[in-house]
Amino acid sequence: MKFKSFFLLLGCSLFCASVSSQELNLLATKFLNTLDPELKSKTVFALDDEERLNFNFVPIVRKGPTFHDFNDEQKEAAMALLRASLSAEGFRKTKEIIELENVLREIESGKFQMADGSRRDPLNYHFCVFNDPATEQFWGWRFEGHHISFNFVGSKGKIVASTPSFLGSNPAIVLEGNLKGREVLKLESELGFALVNSLSKEQLAKALFSEEAPREIITTNKQEVTNLDPWGISYSDLNQDQKKAFEKLLLVYLNNYESGFSKSLLDKINASGMDKLSFAWAGSLVPGKGHYYRIQSPVILIEYDNTQNNANHVHTAVRDLTNDFGRDLLKEHYSESHKH
Incomplete structure (x- = not known):
C-alpha cells in the first residue's frame, strides 16, 4: 500500500472513534487473530522474554x-x-512523527541506510505482543521504530504500565516542503521555555546546571534508570x-497516555508529593541553540533534549x-503467587 493511502486509512479508522481501555484485551486478541501462524x-x-x-x-x-x-x-x-492504548493527543503525535520519515527521506536524499538496506520509512514500525492478552494474567505489548517507543503492560482489561516511552521529532520544526511549519512537540518546547524564562535570577541559579546542553537525553535507552543530579529548582521554590x-508542562507528557493510566500516574506523583518535583535546565534560554530540561521526583523522570x-x-x-516495564507490579504479583 502506498504511504499516502495508508495514512488516510490510519487517520479514518483511528480518529473516528475513541476506544475504552476496557476493550484492550479484546483488541489485542482481535489483532493476533488476524495473523497467520507464521x-x-x-x-x-x-512475558519474561528478554526482548x-x-x-x-x-x-x-x-x-x-x-x-x-x-x-x-x-x-x-x-x-x-495502539489507539486504545494512547490518548487522542498521544496518537496525534505518534502519527505525525511517523509522517516525518517522509520528510527525512527528502532532506537526506536517500543517503541514510540501515543495516538491512532500508531507508527512512513510515511503514517500518514494529509490533510485539508479550504473553496471551486473552488471559486474565499480565501481558504486554510494544510499538517501536525511529523516534517512537511505547511499552505497555495490561491486566484485566486495563493498562497498568506505559513506560518507558519515547517520542522524538526530526525536524523539530519542518523548514520546507508540504509540511513546512509542522512542530509535532510544540508544547513540550514552548512551555519549557516559558517556565525557565519566568524564573528570577536567584531561581535560575538553582535550575540551570550547565551552560551547555547534553547532546542526548542522559538516560538514553537504559533498561533501569534512577534520578539524576543535580535536581534543579524545587516545585516548592516557585511562585503560584x-x-x-x-x-501544565508536566501534564503535556502525562496526557499522551490513555486516560486511565494518565490519571494513575498523576495520582502516584501527587501521593509522592508535588513539593518533591523539580525542574532542571541546561543550555540556551532561547530557541535555536541547544537546550535541555528535565522534570523529576522520587517516582518519575522526564527528559527533553534539543x-x-x-x-x-x-x-x-x-x-x-x-514501575518501568511494569517491573514492580509484576514482582509483587509473582511474590503473591509464590506465597499461595
Whole structure:
C-alpha cells in the first residue's frame, strides 16, 4: 500500500472513534487473530522474554512485524490497539512523527541506510505482543521504530504500565516542503521555555546546571534508570504562577497516555508529593541553540533534549522510576503467587 493511502486509512479508522481501555484485551486478541501462524510466531513472545526490555528509539534492526508485513485488515487491527492504548493527543503525535520519515527521506536524499538496506520509512514500525492478552494474567505489548517507543503492560482489561516511552521529532520544526511549519512537540518546547524564562535570577541559579546542553537525553535507552543530579529548582521554590506553568508542562507528557493510566500516574506523583518535583535546565534560554530540561521526583523522570541538527531535533522520554516495564507490579504479583 502506498504511504499516502495508508495514512488516510490510519487517520479514518483511528480518529473516528475513541476506544475504552476496557476493550484492550479484546483488541489485542482481535489483532493476533488476524495473523497467520507464521506472522503470529514473529509477533508473540513470552512475558519474561528478554526482548520485552529491549527499549530503543533509533533506526535499528528490530524484532516483530511491521506495516510492510500486514494486509489492510491487520494494519487496522494493529492500529486500533495502539489507539486504545494512547490518548487522542498521544496518537496525534505518534502519527505525525511517523509522517516525518517522509520528510527525512527528502532532506537526506536517500543517503541514510540501515543495516538491512532500508531507508527512512513510515511503514517500518514494529509490533510485539508479550504473553496471551486473552488471559486474565499480565501481558504486554510494544510499538517501536525511529523516534517512537511505547511499552505497555495490561491486566484485566486495563493498562497498568506505559513506560518507558519515547517520542522524538526530526525536524523539530519542518523548514520546507508540504509540511513546512509542522512542530509535532510544540508544547513540550514552548512551555519549557516559558517556565525557565519566568524564573528570577536567584531561581535560575538553582535550575540551570550547565551552560551547555547534553547532546542526548542522559538516560538514553537504559533498561533501569534512577534520578539524576543535580535536581534543579524545587516545585516548592516557585511562585503560584510558576507552579501552574510547571503543572501544565508536566501534564503535556502525562496526557499522551490513555486516560486511565494518565490519571494513575498523576495520582502516584501527587501521593509522592508535588513539593518533591523539580525542574532542571541546561543550555540556551532561547530557541535555536541547544537546550535541555528535565522534570523529576522520587517516582518519575522526564527528559527533553534539543541539540542535534542545529537544535532542530527533539528527543523526549518518560520513565516511571517505580514501575518501568511494569517491573514492580509484576514482582509483587509473582511474590503473591509464590506465597499461595
